[in-house]
Amino acid sequence: MKQIIIIGGGAAGFFCAANLDEKKYKITILEQNSDVLQKVKISGGGRCNVTHACFDPRELVQFYPRGNKELLSVFTKFQPGDTMEWFENRKVSLKIENDNRAFPESNSSQTIINTFLNEIQQKNVEVKTKCSVKEIEKQDQKYLVKTSLGDFEADFIIYTTGSSPKSLKMIQNLGHKIIDLVPSLxxxxxxxxxxxxxxxxxxxxxxxxxxxxxxxxxxxxxxxxxxxxxxxxxxxxxxxxxxxxxxxxxxxxxxxxxxxxxxxxxxxxxxxxxxxxxxxxxxxxxxxxxxxxxxxxxxxxxxxxxxxxxxxxxxxxxxxxxxxxxxxxxxxxxxxFKDEFVTAGGVDLKEINFKNMSSKLLPNFYIAGEVLNIDAVTGGFNFQACWSEAWLIAQDLNNFKLK
Missing domain, CATH: 1.10.8.50 (Helicase, Ruva Protein; domain 3)
Structure with a gap:
């Protein structure tokens, strides 16, 4: 069975894992903190602003100072309406507030977190917390991921680390160009x-x-x-x-x-x-x-x-x-702004194939979430980019013809 290693247990990493075909892959999430989904937990003052009720991709991209051109094709495949349907199918009711922000009816981010934890538990996804990735080595057809908990071998890597300088340095060492980070929002x-x-x-x-x-x-x-x-x-x-x-x-x-x-x-x-x-x-x-x-x-x-x-x-x-x-x-x-720290900067978008979020430089290597040079204004847009990108990765891997 082919091994997928997801580096980063945040919104993009979990949504990707929740949509992968577990019969086809062994899936492991590596998270350096003791808790997963930390940004989901604090978003929207602890209520979790899941997405924004804007259902036209051309309108939606106007909320992204960086990444608007690239995200247009992504949102034509998976947009806020699809996000809402995904949660509704898992018995999570969402409500749209007057300013078009969407929240769980429960007004608690824990509802969203529990949904993800439940999904990956059903898929037997292994989650390793307090697992700090030190280095990623390309080896022939595979990758060796060196961590504080030992080495992991991967056929595919999904890189959803968020925008910490350490994670950007690591992907830079693999050959990707990094646009300097500056605060946004x-x-x-x-x-x-x-x-x-x-x-x-x-x-x-x-x-x-x-x-x-x-x-x-x-x-x-x-x-x-x-x-x-x-x-x-x-x-x-x-x-x-x-x-x-x-x-x-x-x-x-x-x-x-x-x-x-x-x-x-x-x-x-x-x-x-x-x-x-x-x-x-x-x-x-x-x-x-x-x-x-x-x-x-x-x-x-x-x-x-x-x-x-x-x-x-x-x-x-x-x-x-x-x-x-x-x-x-x-x-x-x-x-x-509150705890919802967002940055501009990250992996150069010219090096990403937005049909499936794969790296143009590294084979079988996908990148999503805030590690990319994409950011949005406040209102659920940053999460929506994570959900859409992660969904594309999962679809690409689910349709991948394994040799």
Missing amino acids: FTFNIKDPLLKDLAGTSFEMAETSIPKLKTEESGPLLITHWGLSGPAILKISAWEAINLAKVKYSFEIEVNFISKDIDEAEELFQNFKQSNPKKTIGQSKIFEVTNRFWQRILEVSNINLNKQVAQISGKEMQIILENLCKKKFNVTGKST
Whole structure:
């Protein structure tokens, strides 16, 4: 019986094992940590954001700053609808939330983990934890995998290690080119009087732009203890991951907290002024922001909160609107977004055959997951790439004509 060694017990490795034909192969998963599926466990705040309800591959690839061209063919073969069906067939109900993210009905990542563990148990897949791979040697038709638990011989290798520098070095030693790793999906560290002590304040729709990079994104925004987060920030961090690393995470960002241009905002303000002249500005609900945030805007604009709306001068109104719609912040660093650390960089995509995720350089060697130079914005997309790539590998091996 031919031996498949899967290096890495994460999302891609397990999904691949769960779809392989156990009658054809002996399958072993090697995982260096004491627990498998660690990222699945913590994803989505412990609920596991399994995928995203976007069922058109052409639309789906728009969420991948790196890998979008290559993934188009992959997603035409296995996309989020197939993922959902795969879980439904195993009695795992998924629900689609308002923002199109898909989670297990149970709201627990353990449901997903148990499903995988159950699948591989039925297939008699051997899982070796605390098994650190030191080196992979190519030997004639086979591979020798040297580990902390001894040597393993493999006819096929599936490399799903995630993006640790050590695992990238190992595959580089086998001849693959590695694109340098940089963080993707991170929050921006900002110290500014406008944000001080307002952690937890959120905005349903904001616009963010980095003028220097001529880039902009929109979406929900969140003030944190360190600065700014939320999709409007995370999307820009993913698309500009490489450029932001080059400027060492020190740059200027412009934020429009209300997603209205200044002229439109001014019109709303003038209308409010006419219909509520006697109201104090501090208690006026002109825009869709929290009272605390509105009062902070007035403070940093040097406006007396007790002033009547009618007495706000044209100049004062402009200062308020500038702070609301065109506020510039100096970003001085980054923070990891929760525990869902994602990196840009990894194995060069030119060296991968995306029909089956095989290496173009190494025979009988497949690569999937975050070890590749593929990453996505937040929302279940990184997992979907893992599921789709792993499924392709399993299909290729299941249809492989063994000599």
